[in-house]
Amino acid sequence: MKDTSLVERQALRKAARRLAPLVLLLYTAGYLDRVNLGTAALTMNSDLGISAAAFGFATGIFSAGYIALQIPSNLALNKLGPRRWLGLLTISWGVVAMLTSLVQGEKSLVAVRIALGAVEAGLLPGMFMYLTIWFPPSMRGRITAVVCLPFYAILGTPLSASIMQYADGLAGVAGWRWMFLLEGAPTIVIGLVLLRLLTDSPASATWLSDEEKTALLRLTTAATTADNTEERPGDKPRVGLRDILDRLRDLRLVTLSLAVGLLWVGFAAITSFLPLIVAGFAEHTHMKLSLVQTGLLSGLVYVPATFVALAWVSSSDRRDERVKHVACGALLAAAGTVLAVNASNLWVTLLGTVLLTSGIYAALFLVWQIPVAHLRGPVAMSVGIAMTTMLGNIGSFMAPYVVGWLRDSTGNFDSGLYFIAVSLVACAVVTVAGNRIRTSPPHPHTPATPGGAIEETLTH
Numbered sequence: 001m002k003d004t005s006l007v008e009r010q011a012l013r014k015a016a017r018r019l020a021p022l023v024l025l026l027y028t029a030g031y032l033d034r035v036n037l038g039t040a041a042l043t044m045n046s047d048l049g050i051s052a053a054a055f056g057f058a059t060g061i062f063s064a065g066y067i068a069l070q071i072p073s074n075l076a077l078n079k080l081g082p083r084r085w086l087g088l089l090t091i092s093w094g095v096v097a098m099l100t101s102l103v104q105g106e107k108s109l110v111a112v113r114i115a116l117g118a119v120e121a122g123l124l125p126g127m128f129m130y131l132t133i134w135f136p137p138s139m140r141g142r143i144t145a146v147v148c149l150p151f152y153a154i155l156g157t158p159l160s161a162s163i164m165q166y167a168d169g170l171a172g173v174a175g176w177r178w179m180f181l182l183e184g185a186p187t188i189v190i191g192l193v194l195l196r197l198l199t200d201s202p203a204s205a206t207w208l209s210d211e212e213k214t215a216l217l218r219l220t221t222a223a224t225t226a227d228n229t230e231e232r233p234g235d236k237p238r239v240g241l242r243d244i245l246d247r248l249r250d251l252r253l254v255t256l257s258l259a260v261g262l263l264w265v266g267f268a269a270i271t272s273f274l275p276l277i278v279a280g281f282a283e284h285t286h287m288k289l290s291l292v293q294t295g296l297l298s299g300l301v302y303v304p305a306t307f308v309a310l311a312w313v314s315s316s317d318r319r320d321e322r323v324k325h326v327a328c329g330a331l332l333a334a335a336g337t338v339l340a341v342n343a344s345n346l347w348v349t350l351l352g353t354v355l356l357t358s359g360i361y362a363a364l365f366l367v368w369q370i371p372v373a374h375l376r377g378p379v380a381m382s383v384g385i386a387m388t389t390m391l392g393n394i395g396s397f398m399a400p401y402v403v404g405w406l407r408d409s410t411g412n413f414d415s416g417l418y419f420i421a422v423s424l425v426a427c428a429v430v431t432v433a434g435n436r437i438r439t440s441p442p443h444p445h446t447p448a449t450p451g452g453a454i455e456e457t458l459t460h
Helices: 004-048 052-060 062-068 070-080 082-102 106-119 123-134 137-147 156-166 175-197 210-224 241-248 251-284 291-300 302-319 323-342 346-367 378-410 414-434
Strands: none
Touching: 004 052, 004 082, 004 106, 004 123, 004 137, 004 156, 004 175, 004 210, 004 251, 004 291, 052 062, 052 106, 052 251, 052 378, 062 070, 062 106, 062 378, 070 082, 070 123, 070 378, 082 106, 082 123, 082 175, 123 137, 123 210, 123 378, 137 302, 137 346, 156 175, 156 251, 156 291, 251 291, 251 323, 251 346, 251 378, 251 414, 291 302, 302 323, 302 346, 323 346, 323 414, 346 414, 378 414
């Protein structure tokens, strides 16, 4: 028989090599179909007569469907299995993303954004739940950072801008419409790939040996061996209203979910408005940028942010510490925001934006692990993760509209960026304070199981 630790390492390597690229594709597809709206706004807003506030509202209203369907979507994942549910969702939002090319004004843009939010509601909580099935707590920060690398921005933003610039007028169609069509179609293909290649759990992985399956199950459930284990790994969790109310009464969970929402104020604003912010600062400093140049600079910001976030997450995993890392990341982002506002030239502004993006991503990969660290059992985890993302997305709904309204009111993005900075400082404070709230023992009717309970969850 092989050494146990050797089998565990071998099983984890196999799982990472097979699944991480697939989940990265899933994440990239989901976020490209969100962030490309910010690039489209460079010409779409003027074409359709949409103000910055109206654009911000249309961007934020995405979260309406997203928030409403978080918990039902995560429960559907438990019922249908991750492979089928995540694959079908990806195909669905690819279709809706392509339909964005047909919008004619503010009302139709709002309608298609609500629909996109509804079909993408299961992305983050479903992805988090899926990875907890395969990877132990000690790896979750790093594996999440890998599968959430912002290729959708690094490569997607310049690609979106290039399509808009060079396809504009082709067959009499505006460049931004071509962009939605050409970037939505591959998402459908990715969904088909996920349906074919994702594996629901280690127990059903034909590409693992029996020893490796046992090793992975042992690693992912070790944190809960002292808990009630009446349910079996193959059981389907049954969720009632009482389970949801239990989570809503969890003061620690709700408070720390607020911290997630405050961090998402910065994340949602930067993903929605970064190309417009870069173009605005360039205009302010009397620099003329083409669409492609604006896209390249906007994407370039994410490259150092990626390396900072990976180093930050690695440090967090090594030290087994989340709270200080999240708080410091949020404060770094706030400092970068203030620097960007007060910079005297475009390059210092970009440096501030790099710090802002770096701090947000450094915290974003970790912040989700804190609110639900004490939850046990598949029911508590399903509802708790979904509720955390649901409450967190309230920040996504609010931020783009507020930033857009401030842009219309003042003529620049300075006030909106200060709003982001204040929210990020508040995130750091609420994270530290909320983590000190003592938790009550889990309700006896929500048992933990070897197949679903975890000690902590993952970030976006």
